[in-house]
Amino acid sequence: MIVVMKRNASAEDIDHIVKNIEELGLKAVTIQGTERIVVAAVGEERVAGINSLESSPGVDEVLPILAPYKLASLELKPEPSTVHAGSLTVGNGQIGVIAGPCSVESEDQLMETAHAVKKSGASALRGGAFKPRTSPYSFQGLKEEGLKLLAEAREQTGLAIVTEVVSPDDVELVAEYADVMQIGARNMQNYRLLEAVGRCPRPALLKRGPSATVDEWLLAAEYILDGGNENVMLCERGIRTYEAHTRFTLPLASVPYVKAKTHLPIVIDPSHGTGHTYMVPALARAAIAAGADGLIVEVHRNPDKALSDGYQSMTHEQFEEMMGKCRRIAGAVDRSLGSEG
Amino acid sequence: MIVVMKRNASAEDIDHIVKNIEELGLKAVTIQGTERIVVAAVGEERVAGINSLESSPGVDEVLPILAPYKLASLELKPEPSTVHAGSLTVGNGQIGVIAGPCSVESEDQLMETAHAVKKSGASALRGGAFKPRTSPYSFQGLKEEGLKLLAEAREQTGLAIVTEVVSPDDVELVAEYADVMQIGARNMQNYRLLEAVGRCPRPALLKRGPSATVDEWLLAAEYILDGGNENVMLCERGIRTYEAHTRFTLPLASVPYVKAKTHLPIVIDPSHGTGHTYMVPALARAAIAAGADGLIVEVHRNPDKALSDGYQSMTHEQFEEMMGKCRRIAGAVDRSLGSEG
Amino acid sequence: MIVVMKRNASAEDIDHIVKNIEELGLKAVTIQGTERIVVAAVGEERVAGINSLESSPGVDEVLPILAPYKLASLELKPEPSTVHAGSLTVGNGQIGVIAGPCSVESEDQLMETAHAVKKSGASALRGGAFKPRTSPYSFQGLKEEGLKLLAEAREQTGLAIVTEVVSPDDVELVAEYADVMQIGARNMQNYRLLEAVGRCPRPALLKRGPSATVDEWLLAAEYILDGGNENVMLCERGIRTYEAHTRFTLPLASVPYVKAKTHLPIVIDPSHGTGHTYMVPALARAAIAAGADGLIVEVHRNPDKALSDGYQSMTHEQFEEMMGKCRRIAGAVDRSLGSEG
C-alpha cells in the first residue's frame, strides 16, 4: 500500500502514519519526492482497518498495491481451473453452453425446450425455480415443483441442471436437485448465501453484480472458495452504464482481464448482457472469439408468451442457428463448443 | 404501455400484437402515425409477462407508462408519511439525524460515541453488529454481542437504535434489540430479506443499491410495504459512476424526484455517498437544503484506528461542528434538525 | 411523440397540450387510460421546441417515438453502405484494418511501422499529426510536418492514410494529405468541425464520444451527411463507465444495434476501447465475430518509448500475430480481413 501525503504534511504527520502502519504489522518505507512524500507500507495489506489510514492527519490518498483476493488469484494457482458438472465442462478448451428458459413455467414447456437445446448441442439446461424478481407483482417461480421438473428434464435428456438459489436456507434443497448452484447478480454480495454455497458440494456459477467492480466480484468468489468449494465459475452478465438501448453493457474485456488475474473460468451471458433477442447471437460469437469458457443463454419455445424475460429469449430455431455459427467461431480459436461429439 | 411497431410491420404483425395485448387483459388502441404505427395497451400493465411483448413480430420497442410500484406511490397515498421510532422522527418537518460508528467494535468505543452524538443533537444511534463486508478478510462484526451493546447504549442515552440486518434468519433477533431495521445497499434486492422485514413490526431504513434505478428501489420498498410494514424510510447513499475521487456519486436530485413520486420519507447518507470525511459536512448541508427528511452519518472517536470505514468517519468534534451548521440550514428551510429541544 | 399526463391533469391541461401540439404542426390523439391520459402527437416530431412540451401544465413525461436522425437511418436507405478510400474498403463483407502509431513522431518511426503493418495485411495507415491532448504538457503532434510524413508513407506502401482533424480551420489542409478524415471522440459534438467535414470530399471516420448515446452519435453523423458527405464510417471506441481496470468500456452490442438502425458501416477501436495492449487481440477478435466492418488499432515499434498511448500500442510482432488470428475469425463469419490478396 502506498500512502501519498499532502504537500504540506508535517514531520509529525509522517511519524504518525509510520506508527499507524507499523501497528498494523507492516513495514513503513518513506520516499521523499520532489513535491511530496509518499510512505510505502510493505507487507500483508489485507488486514482489517487498513483503509482507515486515509484518516490520519496529512494523508492525501491511499493506493492499494496487492489484489484484495488470494485464493482466486492466478498467483496462488497459476493454471486455469476447469469445472465439471455432469454433462457440463467449462474450461480447458471446452466451451460449455448452458441454455434454457428464464423460468420453469410448466412441465410441457420445460421438456420441450430441454429436448430442443440438447438437440442443438447445449451442454447443460438452465431454468429458474426460485426467481428473484424486481417487482412483487411479477411471476415468482414454481419453487420446489420447478426443481422437480428440472430433475425430470435431466432424467430425460442427460443435461446437467443449472438453477439459481436465492437464500441460504434453500441451499440444501436446491443442491438436492441441481448440478450447478447459480448465484444471481442481485445476490453477488449476499455473503450468507455465498458462505452457504461455499459449504455445498455442488459447483457454483457466480454472476457479476451490475455495479460490482471485478475486484468485488472476485472477492465474492473468494467467500465461496474460502468455504471449501473450489468449483467456482464466474459469469459476466453486464454492468449498468448510461447506455439505454441495451439492458446492461456487456464488457467483454472482462475475459482477458479475469484470465490475467484468476484461474477461475468465465462464462458470458449475452441474454442479460444485451436484453434484446436480436443482439444475442452477435455477442455470443464475440464472447467465444474473446476467449470465454462458456455461454449461458435464455431459450423459450414461445418468447412473446414467456412469463419472464421473453424480450431476451431465443426461439428453438434461433438457438439452433446461433449454435452453428458459434461452433465455427470456436473452431477458429481452436476450441470445442457444447456437446459436439 | 405503448408498443412502437417497426416501420415495415405488416398488418398481420399488428393483429398479432393486438391479440397478445388483449390476452393479457388490456385494451389495444392502434394509432397510425406518419412514419409508424403505435399500439397503446390500456389497462393494468403490472402483469406477469407484459415485457415479453417486445418479442412479438414487428415490434420495435415497448414503453411503459405507469410506475411499476403502487403502495409506495403518491397517487395511492397523497400525503407524505412520517416515521417514528423511539427518539427518532423522520418527516413532517423534522429532520432525523442518525449517527454513530460504522461497526460496533467494543463497549467502550460504542458508549463514548453514543454519548458524544447524543450531546451534539443526534436523534438516533447507528452501529453495525452484522457487517456485510466485501472481503472475507475484513472485520465481520460482533454479531449478537454487538446488538446487546447497542441496546445498552439506548439504555444509557435514550437514543433509538438503527442497525443492519443481513439475512432473513436474523430478522427476529435484530428486531429484539433494534428500533429500526437497516437494509444495506448490497441487500436492496435480497427479496427474502425484504419479505422478512415486511412482516416485522419495526420500521425499516432501505438503502438504495449502488446501481439500482429509483424504480427498482421503490419496488424494493414495495416488497416491504406489501408485507404489511408501513414504516419504510428510503436512504440514498450514492450510486456507482465513473467518478473516481468519491467512493460513490450522491445524486441529491433523488430528493425532489422521490418526493414527486412517493409518500415515503428520504434520508441521505453523505458518508457512503462521498467516502471521504472532509466532504461529509458539505453534502450533509446540501441534503438538508434539498429537502431531505434525515441524515445518517458515520462518527468514530478515532477514525484512523476504526476497524471499518475510518476514511469516511467524522470525529466527535467534527460531528459537533457539522451539526451546528446543519441546524442553520434546517432553519433556513423552516425545519428542525435532530433533537433540538 | 407520446405525452404522458399526470394522474391529476385537468381537462384544461389536456386542452392546452393538444393546442401546443397542434401549433407545432402535429396531430394530437388523446387516449383515456385506466389511470392516466396519454396524448399521442402524430407527425414529424423532429421540430424545434418539441421537447419544451414537457413544461406544459399537467404533463408528466414526454416519450419520443421516432429516431431523431433521418439521413443515417436504415429506413431512408435500407442497404448497408460501403466506404472506399484508396486501399481501404469498409463494408460489403470486407473488414478494413487501419493500423499505425498513435502519433507520428519521426520519419524513421512512421516508415518502419507503415511497412510493418502493410506486411501484416493492414488496409490503411493511421497516425496522428494534430493531437488533441488532455494535458497541455503532453506531446502535441508534428502538425503539417506529420501530414507530409504520412503522405510519404502512402507513397512508399500504397496504404491509405487515416488521420485526425481537430479544427474546422484545418480541414482543407488535412484533406490535402489524408484519405480519411478522422473526427476524434472529444470532437464528436464539435458541430463546426462536423459541418466542415460534411463539405469535404474525403470520407470521414467519426468516433463515438465517451459519454455519447448512440442517438447523439448518429446525429453527429447526420451533420456530416447533411453537409453532403455520404462517406461516413462510425467508430466505436468505448464509453466511460465505472469500470476502472480498462480505460473505457467497449460495448460491442453497438455493432448489432447500429446495424439495426443505420446503413453506415462500423469500425471498432480495441486500443482505446481497452487501454491495455494485452487486451487488444481478444477484443479485436470479438469485434470481428460480432460483425464489425473494420478495426483501428495502435501499433508502435517500441511501445514503452512511445510519446503517446504506449500502454495500448502493440509491437509489430504482436500485430502480426493478431492479424493471423483475426483472419481466422473473419473466415468463420464469411468475411475477408484487411488486404488478403
Place this chain on the structure above:
Amino acid sequence: MIVVMKRNASAEDIDHIVKNIEELGLKAVTIQGTERIVVAAVGEERVAGINSLESSPGVDEVLPILAPYKLASLELKPEPSTVHAGSLTVGNGQIGVIAGPCSVESEDQLMETAHAVKKSGASALRGGAFKPRTSPYSFQGLKEEGLKLLAEAREQTGLAIVTEVVSPDDVELVAEYADVMQIGARNMQNYRLLEAVGRCPRPALLKRGPSATVDEWLLAAEYILDGGNENVMLCERGIRTYEAHTRFTLPLASVPYVKAKTHLPIVIDPSHGTGHTYMVPALARAAIAAGADGLIVEVHRNPDKALSDGYQSMTHEQFEEMMGKCRRIAGAVDRSLGSEG
C-alpha cells in the same frame, strides 16, 4: 509515479524499468515488498511519454502520484481566486447568479427576461447566440444578431453578459459583446477553443464535460490559464450516469473536492444538472449549502414555447421564488447571493 511490477517480474525487467524511468529524467527508487516489487519514480512526472512505461516488460500497473495540472492547483496558489466581470462577482463570499434563457430568440423575449431576472436579484444575464445543438434539425441560434441583443440587454439592465462561444474563429467576435466567455460541456476538450479563450481578455466559464473526470476538467482549465487568462470559473453541470429520471447526475461533491484541489471558483448549473424545472430549486439551494460560488440557471418567460430547453427552464415567477429561498440558504452559510445591495 509508482510502478507496480508483476509478481514474476525478472531482475532484468526491474533494470529495464529503472533505465526507462531515468531516461525520462526521474529518479527510480526500488522497494522490495513481501509479494511484489514496486519502483517509485521520483521527480516531475508531467512529461510526455511517461504513461507508456506501462508497456515495459514485467510491469503490472502504473499509479500517478502528482496531480496532472499545475497552474490550477491550490498548491501553486493557496488562496481562492475571485472572478469579477461587470456586475458579476464569483468568489470571496459572493455567490454570483447567472440567469436567462437557453437561447436568445427575439428582442422582446430577451428584454422581458433580462428585466425580470435583474429584478429578482440575478448578477448576470445568460443567453445563447451560438448554439451547439445535438441535432441539425434543432434551432441553431441567432448568431451575431443574438450577441447584439445581449449587449442591448446589458445596456438596459446593467447586467453582465455570459454567452457561449463554440469555435476559435468566433472568440474575437463574442469577446466584443460578452463579459464572460462560456465554454460548453461539449467543447470542454476542444483544445483550439481553449487556447483561443486563453488568449482572450474576458473571464471564462468552463463547463465540465458530461464524462470528464475532474482531472480532465482541471487540465482543460490549465489550457486557458496557460494561455495567460487567469479568470477561469469552473461550472459543474452534471455527469452522465445510468440514472434516467434526470438528464444528468449533478455531483455536488465536486464542490468540496474542487475547493480542496484548486483555487478556481465553482459555479453550479442545476438546470442542465437535473433537466427538469421542478427539480431546479432544490438543487440550487443544495449547491449553495454545499459551498458553491455561483449558480447558472435557465429562465424563460414561457417555457412550454421555448425554442430550446423549455423542460428545464423556470418561469419568471418560479425564479423569483427560488431566489428568495436561496438567499436564506446563503445567509445560513454566511454568504451573500446575487445583487443584494
